[in-house]
Amino acid sequence: MADDGKELRTPCPEDPQVWSRGAARRWTAALFAGSCLTYCGRMSAPVCAPAMAAAFGWNDFHTGLALGAFFWGYAATQILGGHASDKFGGERVILLSVASWALVMVATPLLAHLGSHPLAVVMGSRVLVGILQGVFFPSLASLVARRSPEGQKSFLTSVWQSGSSMGILAASVLGSATAERYGWESVFYAAGTLSALWALLVQRTLLKGQVCGGRRWGAPSRSSSTNTSLLELLRKPSVRAAILAHMCTCGTSYILLSWMPTYFSQEHGRSTVWQYNVLPWAAGVPAALCGGRLSDWLIGRGYGVAFVRKSMQCVAMGVSSAFLLPLSNSAHVSFATATACISAAMVALNFTSCGVTANVQDLAPSCAGALYGAMNTLGALTSLLTVLLSGYSLEASGSWTSVFATVLWLHAVGLAVFLYFGDARRVDLDLPGVPRVDLLDSAPLC
Incomplete structure (x- = not known):
């Protein structure tokens, strides 16, 4: 009725x-x-x-x-x-x-x-x-x-x-x-x-044929909010922490993506570049999928969503930094060591997909697209800036150590902020037009 x-x-x-x-x-x-x-x-x-x-x-x-x-x-x-x-x-x-x-x-x-x-x-x-x-x-x-x-x-x-x-x-x-x-x-x-x-x-x-009740495929339900204020969301500490961590991750990823072929060409000979172009991306596919399965399994077993997101981001930024640390402390390393370290670091970075990236959907599922768009815009601009700064530091110092040190510094800042301020509770519930149905829990890191 x-x-x-x-x-x-x-x-x-x-x-x-x-x-x-x-x-x-x-x-x-x-x-x-x-x-x-x-x-x-x-x-x-x-x-x-x-x-x-x-x-x-x-x-x-x-x-x-x-x-x-x-x-x-x-x-x-x-x-x-x-x-x-x-x-x-x-x-x-x-x-x-x-x-x-x-x-x-x-x-x-x-x-x-x-x-x-x-x-x-x-x-x-x-x-x-x-x-x-x-x-x-x-x-x-x-x-x-x-x-x-x-x-x-x-x-x-x-x-x-x-x-x-x-x-x-x-x-x-x-x-x-x-x-x-x-x-x-x-x-x-x-x-x-x-x-x-x-x-x-x-x-x-x-x-094909997904039409029901006058609504075609993909149309959001009537209860969904389409007018949530993005500026209001950006005032939330957990949202700002996720955005900063994403910016740092994008910046370091593009440093490695843009400059590592040049690093291998200059330090280890042009004939070795193809190995770097293949190994990290081939290993990154199963790594990302396994990280997603592991995250869902942990959440299903009762672990807090915030705990899982922060743990995955620790792998993405913390573990990758551990593999890059030998390169930042030494000007000359063997080809095998450099390939193994950089490939492992790139593989670990894939875990950000079930860390910060998935955290956007936890925080504001009613407007996850707009929020991720804002986050990715800042990430793209950060990437351009960090690649340019890396080139400047390389030209000024003449050493690749400064490039790897930049990656480690960005990881340290982004991860520290996300661990302290990050959360997984919805923050769009107190904004106009959003149904008050809490879909996710939040858990402390410890």
Whole structure:
């Protein structure tokens, strides 16, 4: 019986607010593949940069302009994409994002060859791809926060982290081989075509016919808040602690990602660089997935969510620092030691997916997309700054010790703040329009 004219809806099994176990398994595979393809598209230009520079007569400055253009677009749409996902559903935004940037990728080689200014075409393409991909990961955060079954949030979050590692590995190995054999254009065509096929497959299989009660797939329930103030959330100490830890993690990850190939090339010879390009990313996939499973298992066994999140972040930042410590204290180490230490550090960093990254969904599931977008925007800007500062310190000191010391310092600050101020209790419950249903507990670290 309806009360006060409010419409009562019978739960519809075809369109549940939370995925069934079977649907969660299918979406897990889809999100892994989507994250992998997203990073393949992102890495296509860096992989093809030498061939493109030779074809169009670019110097190093031109190449840097083309590669850096991506991040200007990527940082611009993080919050907007997260907010759109919270309001309209993460599935919609993800599908439109992938389908759109796939078309841009396919068109880039054609326009570059036909246009009179290929550098401007490639830069415009990279900015547009960055804009379209900027909404992807905040949408994943929103989607997992709203739709993940009980006890699977950490694992589903770790899926896109492992998919990212697989994408970097695939682009580095297969992309390089494809570009060498068939030309750089083939990498763009392959990444764009496969991504378009992924979007079509998801639309036809996972989303087909999911209409119930006038609401199409991905639409949030009436009780969900779409107007939660992001500024109000940023005043919460636990939110600021998670953001700072994420910024530090992003900064150190991009230092290693950007500078370690140069480190191996200068310190151990160019022939050894491929081993660094393969080992960390290959090992990072199972590491992230195991971390997600372990986190969900610990929470299911009764351990506090805050305890689990902080423990995983200790692995990500503390254990990785322990492996990098020998490199920061010695100017010369053997190739085997350097490879083992840096690879182990990169593998440990994958545990942040079930630490700080998943913590965003604990703190504000009603607007996890927008909050993750804000956090990732700051993380991207921090990454650009730390990479530049690392280059400056390397130029000034002439020693790689300063680069590794920067990583250790960032880890120490981020981890200390997160351990002291971090929490897992929802902070969006006292904001207007959010249903007062506490989904998560909070536990002290000790």
